[in-house]
Amino acid sequence: MAPRVLILGIGNVLWADEGFGVRCVERLASRVAFHDNVKIMDGGTQGLYLLPFLEEADILLVFDAVDYGMAPGEMKVVEGDEVPSFMGAKKMSLHQTGFQDVIATSELMGYRPETLILIGCQPEELEDYGGGLRDIVAAQIDPAIEIALKKLAALGIVAREGRHATDDLADPSITRDAYEGGRPSEAEAHRKGDIRFYPKETA
Numbered sequence: 001m002a003p004r005v006l007i008l009g010i011g012n013v014l015w016a017d018e019g020f021g022v023r024c025v026e027r028l029a030s031r032v033a034f035h036d037n038v039k040i041m042d043g044g045t046q047g048l049y050l051l052p053f054l055e056e057a058d059i060l061l062v063f064d065a066v067d068y069g070m071a072p073g074e075m076k077v078v079e080g081d082e083v084p085s086f087m088g089a090k091k092m093s094l095h096q097t098g099f100q101d102v103i104a105t106s107e108l109m110g111y112r113p114e115t116l117i118l119i120g121c122q123p124e125e126l127e128d129y130g131g132g133l134r135d136i137v138a139a140q141i142d143p144a145i146e147i148a149l150k151k152l153a154a155l156g157i158v159a160r161e162g163r164h165a166t167d168d169l170a171d172p173s174i175t176r177d178a179y180e181g182g183r184p185s186e187a188e189a190h191r192k193g194d195i196r197f198y199p200k201e202t203a
Contacts, residue, residue, distance in 0.1 A: 002037040005157055006057035006113070007148070008050070010043040010064050010099055013174060016131040017065050017123030020141070023133060023176050024063035024119075026169055028145050033162035041168040047098035054106045059155060060113035061148055062099075065137070066120030073136035074122045077147060083116040117151050119144050132180035 009025030012018045022042050029040045039057075043050050054060060066086060068076050078086045087100045106112040121144060124134040132138075149159055173179075 002035065003058040003115075003155070003157070004056055005034070005038040005059045005061070005152070006053055007038065007040045007061045008043045008053075008063070009041070010045070010062060012045050013170070013176075013179060014129060016125045016128040017121075017133055017137045018126055019133060019176075020065040020121050020123065020137055021063035022170065023138070024141055024144050024148075026175055027141050028148070029164040029166055029169060031145065031163075032149070032159035033164045034157065034159055038157060038164070039168065040164050040166050042170050043099075044170075045098065048102055048105065050099070050102050051106060051109075054102065054113060055109075055111045057113045059115040059117075059152075059157070061117040061151065062119070063144060063148070064099075064118065064120050065123045065126075066118070068120065068122050070122045072122055072124035072134070073140055075140055075144060075147070076120050076122075077151075078118040078120065080116055083118045086118060086120070115155065117148075119147055119151075132176070 007025060007028065009021035009023070011021040013022050022044065025040050025042055034040075039053070041053065043053075062083070064087070066076070068074070068086075070076070076086075084100050084103045087103070103112060103116070121137055121140045124136055125131065133141075152159070
């Protein structure tokens with residue numbers, strides 16, 4: 001039987017570079033197609049709700065924004081037993097520790113995926129609610145996908161041209177193009193709070 005593969009993007013698209021992993025799976029599904037044994041999924045910040053999906057997977061490949069302590073935009077690939085420790089070594093947000101717990105729980109329950117691959121990108125900006133990916137991080141989406149395709153091909157999981165059929169991605173209204181393209185400019189949006197409660201000189 002073909003191995004069951006889960007390709008997961010985790011993170012929060014509302015917090016700038018936190019959305020890197022989600023944007024990777026969104027882009028991947030639009031570029032290539034896999035056979036039915038491969039699931040591409042936006043895991044968002046669902047934490048332990050992802051456990052049933054790990055139970056069904058033999059191979060887990062994760063895209064994520066990870067604070068490796070490197071320069072913004074740099075990528076690092078981690079595999080095997082090192083994946084949980086890297087995802088929790090330096091807490092960056094609530095979702096990261098949560099996913100470390102997901103892997104640990106799946107292991108305790110006896111169904112952790114046999115193969116673990118983490119493709120992480122060092123974020124530049126996280127403290128921008130409503131913001132999109134910074135250019136230096138967005139530029140790593142396609143390189144991250146190429147790494148993933150090579151890692152999967154080495155495991156016998158080969159993609160073909162097309163689009164991957166999936167209902168497990170974000171709603172079209174918050175895809176990267178729609179979300180970032182619809183954001184008001186700094187001139188049009190007041191980002192310090194409700195302007196009605198600020199003196200004119202500080203608004």
